[in-house]
Amino acid sequence: MAILVIAEHDNQSLKAATLNTVGAAAQLGGEVHVLVAGAGCGAVGEAATKIAGVAKVLVCDAPHYEAQGAENVAELVKGLAGGYSHILAAATPAGKNMAPRVAALLDVAQISEIVAVEAPDTFVRPIYAGNALATVKSADAVKVITVRTTAFEAAGEGGAAAVESVPAAADLGLSALVSRELVKSERPELGAAKVIVAGGRGLGSAENFHGLLEPLADKLGAAIGASRAAVDAGYCPNDYQVGQTGKVVAPQLYIAVGVSGAIQHLAGMKDSKVIVAINKDPDAPIFQVADYGLVGDLFQVVPELTAAIG
Amino acid sequence: MKILVPVKRVVDYNVKVRVKADGSGVDIANVKMSMNPFDEIGVEEAVRLKEAGVATEVVAVSCGLAASQETLRAAMAMGADRGILVETDAELQPLAVAKLLKAVCDKEQPQLVICGKQAIDDDANQTGQMLAALAGWPQATFASKVSIADGKASVMREIDGGVETLSVTLPAVVTTDLRLNEPRYATLPNIMKAKKKPLETVKPADLGVDVAPRLATLKVSEPAQRKAGEMVADVAQLVDKLKNVAKVI
Ligand SMILES: Cc1cc2nc3c(=O)[nH]c(=O)nc-3n(C[C@H](O)[C@H](O)[C@H](O)COP(=O)(O)OP(=O)(O)OC[C@H]3O[C@@H](n4cnc5c(N)ncnc54)[C@H](O)[C@@H]3O)c2cc1C
Ligand SMILES: Nc1ncnc2c1ncn2[C@@H]1O[C@H](COP(=O)(O)O)[C@@H](O)[C@H]1O
Numbered sequence: 001m002a003i004l005v006i007a008e009h010d011n012q013s014l015k016a017a018t019l020n021t022v023g024a025a026a027q028l029g030g031e032v033h034v035l036v037a038g039a040g041c042g043a044v045g046e047a048a049t050k051i052a053g054v055a056k057v058l059v060c061d062a063p064h065y066e067a068q069g070a071e072n073v074a075e076l077v078k079g080l081a082g083g084y085s086h087i088l089a090a091a092t093p094a095g096k097n098m099a100p101r102v103a104a105l106l107d108v109a110q111i112s113e114i115v116a117v118e119a120p121d122t123f124v125r126p127i128y129a130g131n132a133l134a135t136v137k138s139a140d141a142v143k144v145i146t147v148r149t150t151a152f153e154a155a156g157e158g159g160a161a162a163v164e165s166v167p168a169a170a171d172l173g174l175s176a177l178v179s180r181e182l183v184k185s186e187r188p189e190l191g192a193a194k195v196i197v198a199g200g201r202g203l204g205s206a207e208n209f210h211g212l213l214e215p216l217a218d219k220l221g222a223a224i225g226a227s228r229a230a231v232d233a234g235y236c237p238n239d240y241q242v243g244q245t246g247k248v249v250a251p252q253l254y255i256a257v258g259v260s261g262a263i264q265h266l267a268g269m270k271d272s273k274v275i276v277a278i279n280k281d282p283d284a285p286i287f288q289v290a291d292y293g294l295v296g297d298l299f300q301v302v303p304e305l306t307a308a309i310g
Numbered sequence: 311m312k313i314l315v316p317v318k319r320v321v322d323y324n325v326k327v328r329v330k331a332d333g334s335g336v337d338i339a340n341v342k343m344s345m346n347p348f349d350e351i352g353v354e355e356a357v358r359l360k361e362a363g364v365a366t367e368v369v370a371v372s373c374g375l376a377a378s379q380e381t382l383r384a385a386m387a388m389g390a391d392r393g394i395l396v397e398t399d400a401e402l403q404p405l406a407v408a409k410l411l412k413a414v415c416d417k418e419q420p421q422l423v424i425c426g427k428q429a430i431d432d433d434a435n436q437t438g439q440m441l442a443a444l445a446g447w448p449q450a451t452f453a454s455k456v457s458i459a460d461g462k463a464s465v466m467r468e469i470d471g472g473v474e475t476l477s478v479t480l481p482a483v484v485t486t487d488l489r490l491n492e493p494r495y496a497t498l499p500n501i502m503k504a505k506k507k508p509l510e511t512v513k514p515a516d517l518g519v520d521v522a523p524r525l526a527t528l529k530v531s532e533p534a535q536r537k538a539g540e541m542v543a544d545v546a547q548l549v550d551k552l553k554n555v556a557k558v559i
Contacts, residue, residue, distance in 0.1 A: 015470075069476075070439065071448055093469045097451045100404070100436035104443035109405050109524035112434045122528065127433055128327045132336050133533050136525040174448035175478045178464065182472040195558070220559060228488065238454070238468050238489060245428060245488060253558040263326055270536060274556045276548065291539035292551050304545040309559060 001085035002031040002055070006077065008094055009036060009044040011066065016192050017090035019154035022051050024147040025088050026155065027117040031055040034161070035080065037073050039066035049161040057161050062168035067177035068094065074101035076169040081106055081142055085120070091146035091248075092191075099146050108140035113248075115151035129244040129267040149191060150250035150271060183237045190240070193223035195253045198242055198269070201229035202258020202279065202298055209235035212298070213257065216306045225249065225269075227259045243268035258298045261286025278302065311458070311480075312367045313356040314420040315390060316411055317349040319374060319381040320431040333529040345381045348426025350388070350493040351486040355456060356424050357389035358491065364458050367391050369418060373402055373410050379509060386504035387496035393509040394418075398521065400514070404432070406521035408440035413517035415445060420481060422463065427452050427485040438485035448478035451485040 003025045008015040018034070025032045034048045037060045045059035058080070064072050077098075081087060087102060089095035091113040103110035115133070116124035122137045123145065190196065197217045203209040209230060217224050225247070226240040242249055244267035254272035259265060261277070261284055269275070270289050277290035278301050287293040294301060321327055322342040330337050345353075359365040370385035372378040373396040382393030396410045415423065425438035442449035450456075450465035454473065457464045458480075466475045468487050496504070514521045542548045552559045 100439035101443040104440035135528045178475040180474040
């Protein structure tokens with residue numbers, strides 16, 4: 001049977017997370033279809049046809065999918081589910097919001113945030129903030145899964161899938177989008193960045209957070225991340241948070257500045273290729289996972305580092 | 311308006327769990343257990359809505375072992391009016407918990423259910439969404455602000471890249487994110503008072519719910535540990551390592 005990947009998009013462009021989800025789907029064995037549900041989302045459907053390994057793109061274009069509320073999208077997916085062995089979404093806030101709803105409507109379990117496919121019914125997923133990995137086997141007819149994007153290669157380009165338009169399900173009228181405020185940034189997305197500079201409570205203020213980290217991030221072409229403490233203290237927006245309950249990242253280089261390294265933070269970044277920690281406390285737990293540790297005052301070290309990078 | 315708050319008993323967030331040598335699970339014998347931190351936020355929010363005169367009653371519900379009574383008492387010490395324990399020794403997965411909660415909702419008829427966004431043991435992040443699906447209610451997950459007016463809830467929620475505000479009809483399910491509020495500490499007098507609040511116990515069978523797990527855990531293993539790195543003396547050495555050894559800049 002075929003596999004359905006629910007695309008993540010903003011009605012204009014496809015989010016990179018979808019490519020990793022297709023990457024995971026490709027390991028399951030079966031034709032991969034992508035569902036684009038939105039309003040005025042034709043360009044997204046077009047983009048999805050070009051993903052390598054995708055056989056068909058289902059486009060459902062209707063005004064009540066504009067905000068992609070979980071209620072209406074899950075209802076639509078429930079109607080389509082009959083033909084599929086697996087339904088996949090990225091383990092992003094959008095995917096985590098919608099996929100469990102789909103699973104419950106189908107009376108099946110949902111398998112959260114898989115990091116490996118062992119067999120079409122057997123998956124590996126982290127539990128306890130990544131301190132353990134569980135291998136789970138599903139007995140359900142349809143497997144509804146969210147995919148940790150950093151654990152799967154993004155599917156490439158070169159596909160030539162057919163587009164099929166599918167009729168909308170009813171508008172349930174349960175939820176209305178009042179407003180959406182997105183933080184605009186010229187920087188790479190945290191989830192896709194090759195280099196991340198992350199700041200913690202040690203930065204001391206929003207001024208320091210931006211004043212010290214931005215010049216360094218600029219030089220490295222890096223995204224900026226943060227600990228929960230930094231977010232809570234108002235140094236930066238919430239979607240900078242890296243960790244168990246924030247974003248999970250795995251860049252080539254992660255530079256943690258004034259971050260102590262609580263297990264909840266480590267859960268989000270310990271799969272980075274190279275980790276650098278800058279902290280004035282030689283006993284900070286972050287040093288236990290760092291490839292290169294520098295004990296020092298960040299107010300001195302960070303400007304020096306920024307200057308030293310050509 | 312009645313608010314139902316599901317609270318789960320989990321390993322305390324400060325405990326770093328160990329995987330059992332035989333790969334059958336994690337060792338939770340003799341470790342500190344606490345209310346799931348996101349559920350404390352849920353209780354706090356419900357109690358604040360009651361203090362503001364929006365809610366009339368706050369009911370805490372926990373599903374699991376008899377020891378979950380402690381978790382319900384903790385919720386009552388924070389201000390919940392009463393507790394319901396759905397007692398079972400069986401392993402409960404999110405779909406089963408959602409079905410149990412749906413059955414409790416059928417009886418209690420709350421206008422609002424405030425779940426945590428995720429239990430920090432299974433890290434599933436599913437139960438609230440599943441309950442909303444089963445009940446046919448709207449869901450407002452990852453909430454950082456909740457207000458109730460005119461039979462609707464207005465919920466600011468955290469999404470990729472920022473925040474959005476939804477207006478959902480009631481009854482509804484909200485799940486809490488960390489920034490919704492700062493939960494209070496229970497005072498000693500309130501802990502004493504909580505001991506006298508009503509706590510009802512029911513069994514899954516009384517609710518007519520089949521809780522059989524859908525996922526079998528084949529094994530639990532230790533994740534790959536990172537190799538201990540090295541300390542560098544200064545910025546010059548760090549830059550040299552990053553350029554010439556790690557080759558990442
Ligand atoms: C349910 C739950 C979920 C959570 N989820 C997350 C999550 O997803 N992500 C997350 O990050 N946290 C999360 N947390 C919070 C986590 O437990 C820690 O509280 C948090 O990560 C600490 O942030 P921090 O390292 O910035 O702050 P702190 O622990 O206060 O550390 C600050 C560090 O800065 C250093 N420092 C201070 N001044 C300087 C200086 N001048 N120069 C150099 N170093 C300096 C200090 O030595 C210290 O190590 C969660 C907690 C709970 C309960
Ligand atoms: N056994 C349980 N008893 C009561 N509430 C639960 C239970 N399991 C999950 N929940 C609720 O559902 C939320 C999300 O849990 P989960 O889907 O397991 O991550 C928790 O924060 C609780 O509010």
